[in-house]
Amino acid sequence: MKRITIIGTGYVGLVSGAGLSDFGHQVRCVDIDKEKIDLLNDGIIPIYEPGLKTLITRNNNSKRLIFSVEIEESIKWAQVILIAVGTPQSKNGNADISAVIAVAKQIGKNINNYKVICTKSTVPIGTGKMIQKKIDQNNLDKIKYDYCSNPEFLREGAAVRDFLHPDRIVLGATSDKAFEYLKDIYRPLYINETPFVYTTVETAEMIKYAANSFLAVKISYINEIANLCDETGADVHVVANALGTDGRISPKFFHPGPGFGGSCFPKDTKALVEFAKNHNIDLAIVTAAIKTNIYQRKRMVNKLIALLDNDLKGKIIAVLGLAFKQETDDVRESPAIQIITSILEKGGSIKAYDPIANDSMKTIFPELDYKSNWHEAVEGCDAAIIMTEWNEFRSLDLEKLKELMSQPVILDTRNILNVSELKRLEFKFDNVGHKVA
Numbered sequence: 001m002k003r004i005t006i007i008g009t010g011y012v013g014l015v016s017g018a019g020l021s022d023f024g025h026q027v028r029c030v031d032i033d034k035e036k037i038d039l040l041n042d043g044i045i046p047i048y049e050p051g052l053k054t055l056i057t058r059n060n061n062s063k064r065l066i067f068s069v070e071i072e073e074s075i076k077w078a079q080v081i082l083i084a085v086g087t088p089q090s091k092n093g094n095a096d097i098s099a100v101i102a103v104a105k106q107i108g109k110n111i112n113n114y115k116v117i118c119t120k121s122t123v124p125i126g127t128g129k130m131i132q133k134k135i136d137q138n139n140l141d142k143i144k145y146d147y148c149s150n151p152e153f154l155r156e157g158a159a160v161r162d163f164l165h166p167d168r169i170v171l172g173a174t175s176d177k178a179f180e181y182l183k184d185i186y187r188p189l190y191i192n193e194t195p196f197v198y199t200t201v202e203t204a205e206m207i208k209y210a211a212n213s214f215l216a217v218k219i220s221y222i223n224e225i226a227n228l229c230d231e232t233g234a235d236v237h238v239v240a241n242a243l244g245t246d247g248r249i250s251p252k253f254f255h256p257g258p259g260f261g262g263s264c265f266p267k268d269t270k271a272l273v274e275f276a277k278n279h280n281i282d283l284a285i286v287t288a289a290i291k292t293n294i295y296q297r298k299r300m301v302n303k304l305i306a307l308l309d310n311d312l313k314g315k316i317i318a319v320l321g322l323a324f325k326q327e328t329d330d331v332r333e334s335p336a337i338q339i340i341t342s343i344l345e346k347g348g349s350i351k352a353y354d355p356i357a358n359d360s361m362k363t364i365f366p367e368l369d370y371k372s373n374w375h376e377a378v379e380g381c382d383a384a385i386i387m388t389e390w391n392e393f394r395s396l397d398l399e400k401l402k403e404l405m406s407q408p409v410i411l412d413t414r415n416i417l418n419v420s421e422l423k424r425l426e427f428k429f430d431n432v433g434h435k436v437a
């Protein structure tokens with residue numbers, strides 16, 4: 001059992017805290033956001049993640065997991081410190097690591113005995129060295145510590161499952177002792193024969209960016225193929241499935257749609273490209289994936305405009321799904337943001353509905369007409385657009401939908417509706433490379 005302090009109680013910090021306390025460790029999740037910590041101490045989970053509440057409640061009740069704003073005291077208390085603060089995109093496309101560096105300074109000032117200090121946040125290659133330098137500058141008593149990079153690969157919407165059953169654990173450390181400490185905190189996974197990658201700090205940092213960028217490339221690739229299917233009458237689902245049966249390709253992350261979004265892929269691809277530029281490397285493939293992604297979002301807007309006879313002025317459009325993917329309330333970089341912006345710019349109005357993310361989207365578009373179910377959202381609308389592949393949209397009652405709308409027009413950016421049914425019910429519709437029944 002280890003005493004672990006996790007600094008930054010967002011999607012990664014909170015899920016990691018819940019998971020590690022469930023592994024039997026004493027965990028403190030700390031944050032500068034007092035409101036967030038107060039909510040957690042009142043038993044309210046500030047984010048939506050399937051299974052998270054149960055895990056937090058169980059470990060909070062057994063006192064293995066606590067929430068606090070007392071960061072300095074929690075640094076002193078810990079044997080292992082995990083840094084999980086945000087690294088958003090800065091204006092020039094680079095990762096903004098200022099929060100990570102601020103935390104490093106705080107750790108340096110408060111380190112009181114040997115600790116393993118580990119970064120979970122996604123940080124550019126070389127940041128580990130900067131973190132250690134910052135700690136050293138503030139660690140006036142030269143207390144010994146070891147450093148480790150342990151990038152996180154969880155997916156929002158499946159974060160608890162991913163944390164408890166990861167494909168692999170990547171550890172880049174400065175000493176064998178650090179490896180031992182980290183192996184110990186992930187012991188249940190180690191026993192279950194989860195692959196562990198032991199490497200250097202820089203390689204671990206690189207693995208995270210390389211993984212996210214590869215997945216982004218895969219999504220942009222299938223979107224381009226889908227667009228070609230649109231123009232040729234081929235069916236991208238059959239194409240993707242056939243490609244996916246090839247073991248060299250794999251069927252995962254091969255779903256065409258409105259372009260990738262979320263808090264990771266957009267910023268991480270841009271950060272890697274910018275980072276590479278500073279090293280005189282042109283990451284042409286990742287750059288192309290970003291460009292395709294921008295185009296894909298515009299293409300969805302154009303499809304909607306075409307469905308409404310090239311005029312959105314005065315049209316009421318139901319936007320179904322606001323989060324960047326199903327099973328999350330996270331709207332950061334959600335493709336729905338661009339669709340909403342474009343509709344409003346072109347004179348349309350919006351009724352918006354997401355099973356979980358209405359409140360998150362209100363922080364960006366407070367003025368929209370938010371509805372609490374899809375029936376209300378589509379009522380009297382000139383068109384509906386599916387932006388998120390929530391299960392409840394997969395099973396939409398299309399007859400009811402047609403009855404409620406002022407005209408049966410739908411854009412399915414996730415290819416989840418039954419094309420034969422849409423045709424039978426005489427919907428005017430479009431999707432992403434999947435129009436054949």
Ligand code: NAD
Binds near residue numbers: 033
């Ligand atoms: P988040 O924005 O949800 O949470 C970050 C938290 O850090 C916030 O609660 C914020 O208040 C806190 N914080 C900021 N500065 C702080 C400071 N100085 N001291 C203490 N707390 C501070 O972010 P997230 O989505 O959990 O991502 C965290 C990191 O993990 C990022 O680098 C991200 O790229 C990476 N990551 C995210 C995901 C994901 O799916 N969200 C997956 C893998 C990796």
